[in-house]
Amino acid sequence: xxxxxxxxxxKPVQVPEGTTVLEAAKxxxxxxxxxxxxxxxxxxxxxxxxxxxxxxxxxLQAACVYPVxxxxxxYTASPVVKEARRINLELxxxxxxxxxxxxxxNKNCELQTLAEELNITDLEFEGEKCDLPLDExxxxxxxxxxxxxxxxxxxxxxxxxxxxxxIDAVNRGFTTTISPAFGLGLGEVACVNCGQxxxxxxxxxxxxxxxIRQVWNAIADPDKVVLVQTAPAVRAAIGEEFGMxxxxxxxxxxxGAMLGLGFDKVFDTDTAADLxxxxxxxxxxxxxxxxxxxxxxxxxxxxxxxxxxxxxxxFLDNLSSCKSPHEMFGAVLKTYYxxxxxxxxxxxxxxxxxxxxxxxxxxxxxxxxxxGLQDVDYVLTTRELAKMIREARIEFTKCEGEFESPxxxxxxxxxxxxxxxGVMEAALRTVADILxxxxxxxxxxxxxxxxxxxxxxxxxxxxxxxxLAVAHGLGNASAxxxxxxxxxxxxxxxxxxxCPGGCVNGGGQPIQPARIRNWVNIPQLRGQALYEEDRNxxxxxxxxxxxxMKNLYEDWLGEPGSEQAHHLLHTTYTARDKF
Amino acid sequence: xxxxxxxxxxxxxxxxxxxxxxxxxxxxxxxxxTLHDVQEYFGYLPIEVQKIVSxxxxxxxxxxxxxxxxxxxxxxxxxxxxxxxxCLGTACYVxxxxxxxxxxxxxxxxxxxxxxxxxxxxxxxxxxxxxCGLAPVAMINGEVYGRLVQADVQGICDKYMNE
Numbered sequence: 001x002x003x004x005x006x007x008x009x010x011k012p013v014q015v016p017e018g019t020t021v022l023e024a025a026k027x028x029x030x031x032x033x034x035x036x037x038x039x040x041x042x043x044x045x046x047x048x049x050x051x052x053x054x055x056x057x058x059x060l061q062a063a064c065v066y067p068v069x070x071x072x073x074x075y076t077a078s079p080v081v082k083e084a085r086r087i088n089l090e091l092x093x094x095x096x097x098x099x100x101x102x103x104x105x106n107k108n109c110e111l112q113t114l115a116e117e118l119n120i121t122d123l124e125f126e127g128e129k130c131d132l133p134l135d136e137x138x139x140x141x142x143x144x145x146x147x148x149x150x151x152x153x154x155x156x157x158x159x160x161x162x163x164x165x166x167i168d169a170v171n172r173g174f175t176t177t178i179s180p181a182f183g184l185g186l187g188e189v190a191c192v193n194c195g196q197x198x199x200x201x202x203x204x205x206x207x208x209x210x211x212i213r214q215v216w217n218a219i220a221d222p223d224k225v226v227l228v229q230t231a232p233a234v235r236a237a238i239g240e241e242f243g244m245x246x247x248x249x250x251x252x253x254x255x256g257a258m259l260g261l262g263f264d265k266v267f268d269t270d271t272a273a274d275l276x277x278x279x280x281x282x283x284x285x286x287x288x289x290x291x292x293x294x295x296x297x298x299x300x301x302x303x304x305x306x307x308x309x310x311x312x313x314x315f316l317d318n319l320s321s322c323k324s325p326h327e328m329f330g331a332v333l334k335t336y337y338x339x340x341x342x343x344x345x346x347x348x349x350x351x352x353x354x355x356x357x358x359x360x361x362x363x364x365x366x367x368x369x370x371x372g373l374q375d376v377d378y379v380l381t382t383r384e385l386a387k388m389i390r391e392a393r394i395e396f397t398k399c400e401g402e403f404e405s406p407x408x409x410x411x412x413x414x415x416x417x418x419x420x421x422g423v424m425e426a427a428l429r430t431v432a433d434i435l436x437x438x439x440x441x442x443x444x445x446x447x448x449x450x451x452x453x454x455x456x457x458x459x460x461x462x463x464x465x466x467x468l469a470v471a472h473g474l475g476n477a478s479a480x481x482x483x484x485x486x487x488x489x490x491x492x493x494x495x496x497x498x499c500p501g502g503c504v505n506g507g508g509q510p511i512q513p514a515r516i517r518n519w520v521n522i523p524q525l526r527g528q529a530l531y532e533e534d535r536n537x538x539x540x541x542x543x544x545x546x547x548x549m550k551n552l553y554e555d556w557l558g559e560p561g562s563e564q565a566h567h568l569l570h571t572t573y574t575a576r577d578k579f
Numbered sequence: 580x581x582x583x584x585x586x587x588x589x590x591x592x593x594x595x596x597x598x599x600x601x602x603x604x605x606x607x608x609x610x611x612x613t614l615h616d617v618q619e620y621f622g623y624l625p626i627e628v629q630k631i632v633s634x635x636x637x638x639x640x641x642x643x644x645x646x647x648x649x650x651x652x653x654x655x656x657x658x659x660x661x662x663x664x665x666c667l668g669t670a671c672y673v674x675x676x677x678x679x680x681x682x683x684x685x686x687x688x689x690x691x692x693x694x695x696x697x698x699x700x701x702x703x704x705x706x707x708x709x710x711c712g713l714a715p716v717a718m719i720n721g722e723v724y725g726r727l728v729q730a731d732v733q734g735i736c737d738k739y740m741n742e
Binding site: 166169171172179189 | 643644649
C-alpha cells in the first residue's frame with residue numbers, strides 16, 4: 001500500500017493512501033468532532049459536524065469520508081470550520097426536543113456533549129418541531145421521533161450489521177423521519193428487539209421500555225418475594241456505568257450493590273446457564289445418537305429466536321427446545337425454590353438483569369410460563385440496574401457481595417455464556433466428558449473464541465468428529481444459515497447470538513459514545529473479562545456444579561431431559577410473518 | 580398506528596408484478612425502475628404491493644417505503660377518478676398557486692397526495708406544466724385551467740361533481 005504525506009493543522013503525518021482525514025487526524029492526536037459517524041456501521045458523511053478545510057478544495061469536506069491524497073494541507077480548527085460546525089449544530093438543535101434534564105440519555109448524549117464542547121450558549125434559530133408521537137408498540141424498545149436527529153446510525157445498525165432493515169428514512173427534506181414502513185410501530189413489524197439500534201443512537205430517540213418503577217414497587221410490597229438474577233455479561237460491563245474501565249469484571253461490586261437495593265435474594269443466571277448446558281448437551285447427544293434434526297442450534301439469544309421465527313422458519317426444528325437460561329431459572333424459582341421455602345409462587349416476583357432488550361419481549365411470551373404465572377416477571381437492562389443503583393445512592397465501587405445460596409456459585413462454563421462462542425465451549429466441556437467418560441483437563445476451545453463473524457471448528461470428542469459453527473450478529477447468522485440451507489456446509493452443532501460479539505455487546509449494555517466505540521474494541525474487552533473470571537473459578541464445567549447435579553437433578557428433576565425437565569425447562573417456537 | 584384499507588391482490592396481478600420484478604432483479608439499481616413499472620401497472624403502490632417487491636428483490640420493506648416516500652412520482656394512495664394537479668412551479672407559485680391549492684384542499688376536504696373517501700377526487704401538487712403564460716395553472720385529468728383565482732375553484736369542482 002502506498003503512503004502519502006499530508007499535514008494536519010501544520011503537523012506532518014504519513015498515512016496509507018485512502019485513509020480518511022478523521023483517522024489520519026486521530027493518529028496525530030487531533031480530535032475532530034463527529035455525530036453520524038459510527039466506524040464500520042455508518043460512514044455516510046451526513047451530519048456535517050466533522051467538516052474540515054482542505055487547501056485548494058472548493059468547499060469544506062466531511063473528514064469521516066474524505067480520503068487523504070499526497071500533499072493535502074488540512075485545517076481542522078480554522079475560523080471558517082468552527083463557524084460551519086457551529087451553525088450546523090445549532091440547526092440540529094433548533095428543532096430538537098430539548099428536554100435534557102428529564103431525558104433518559106441525560107449526561108450520556110452525544111448531541112448534548114457536542115453542544116457543550118462547541119460552547120453553544122444561545123440558539124440563533126428556533127425551528128419548527130416534529131410532532132410525531134412516541135412509538136410504544138414494542139415491549140422492548142421505544143422510539144421518540146421528536147428527539148431523532150436523522151443521523152441514520154440506527155438504520156445502518158439494523159440494515160448493514162443485522163441485515164434486517166425494519167427502519168429507514170421516510171419522506172424527504174424537513175419531514176424526514178426514521179421509521180418502519182407505512183408509519184407502523186416497531187412492535188408491528190418484523191423487528192427482533194436486539195437493540196443494536198438503541199446502542200448506536202447518539203441521543204434519546206431510541207430507548208428501552210423501562211420496568212424500573214414496577215420493580216421498585218415490587219420491592220416495596222411486603223407481600224412479595226422479589227428474586228433477582230443477573231446474566232453473565234452484565235458483570236462485564238456494569239462497571240462502565242460507574243467510571244470503571246471497559247473490560248472490568250465487577251461481579252462483587254454488582255452483587256453488593258444489588259443486595260443494597262432491597263431484593264430478597266440475588267442469584268446468578270450462570271447457575272441456570274449450567275442447567276441449560278445439561279439440558280442442551282443431552283439434547284445434542286440424543287440428536288447425534290438417534291438421528292435427530294441437525295445441526296442443533298442454540299436457543300439462548302431471544303433476538304436470534306425471533307429472527308429465526310420471522311426470517312428462517314424452516315430452521316425452527318433445528319432450534320434447541322431449551323428455554324434460555326434466565327427463563328429456566330424463573331421456572332425453577334417459581335416451582336422448586338417456592339416449594340423448598342414454602343412460598344406461594346404467586347407471591348414470587350422474578351426479575352432478570354440482562355444485557356439485552358430482546359429479553360423484555362421474551363419474558364412476555366405466553367409459552368414461557370405455567371399455571372398463569374410467567375417464568376420471569378420483569379427484565380431490566382444493565383443500564384436500568386445502574387440507574388436504580390444511582391437512584392438508591394449506593395456507592396457502587398465500594399460494594400462487595402456474593403451471590404446467595406442455594407444457587408451459587410456457578411461454574412466457569414456458565415460465565416462464558418456472555419461472549420460469542422461461550423455457549424458452544426461450555427457445551428463441549430460437558431459433552432466431551434460424557435462421551436469419553438473422563439474428566440478432561442484440556443477444556444479451552446480457542447477455535448470458537450474471538451470476534452471473527454463466523455467461526456468453524458471440528459472437534460474430536462471420543463469417537464465422534466463433531467462439526468461446529470458459531471455466528472454472532474444476525475448478518476453473519478444469515479450468511480451461515482444460507483450456506484446450510486444450500487447444502488454448502490454441514491454441522492452438528494451451531495451457536496448463534498443476535499448481537500455482534502455476543503451478549504457482552506447486547507442492546508441492554510452501557511452505551512459507549514461513538515468517540516470511544518470507534519477506536520476501542522468493546523466486545524473484545526468485555527469478553528476477556530468473562531474468560532478471565534472463568535479461568536479463576538475452581539469449577540469450570542457445568543456438570544461439576546454441585547448445586548445443579550445434587551439439588552436440582554438428584555433431588556428434584558431426575559435426569560437431564562426427563563419429563564419434569566421438559567415440562568419446566570423446554571419450550572416451543574412459532575413461525576411469524578416476515579413483514 | 581395508521582388507518583389503512585387493505586388491498587386484495589389477485590393471482591393475475593401477482594403474476595404481472597412478479598414478471599416486472601423478474602425483468603429487473605438481476606441488474607444494479609433495480610428498485611426504482613421496478614417501482615415505476617409496478618406503479619404504472621397497478622396505479623399506485625400500497626403496502627401489499629411493496630411487500631411483493633420487497634420479497635422479490637430481497638430489499639427490506641422499510642427501505643422501499645423510504646424510496647417511495649422520497650420521490651413524489653410514487654404514490655401509496657389510489658388515484659381519484661379526477662386528479663387535480665396544481666402547478667407549484669416557479670411562475671405559478673409566484674402568481675399565487677399555493678392559495679389555489681389550499682382552496683382545492685379546503686373544498687374537497689383532503690390534502691395534496693390524498694384521495695377523497697368516495698374515490699372521486701385526488702389532489703397532487705405538481706411541477707411546471709409548461710403553461711407559465713397562464714399562471715397560476717391547475718389541470719384536471721389533463722384539462723387545463725389557467726389564470727385562476729381562489730373564487731374560481733368552487734365552480735370547477737362543481738362541474739366535475741355534477742358530471
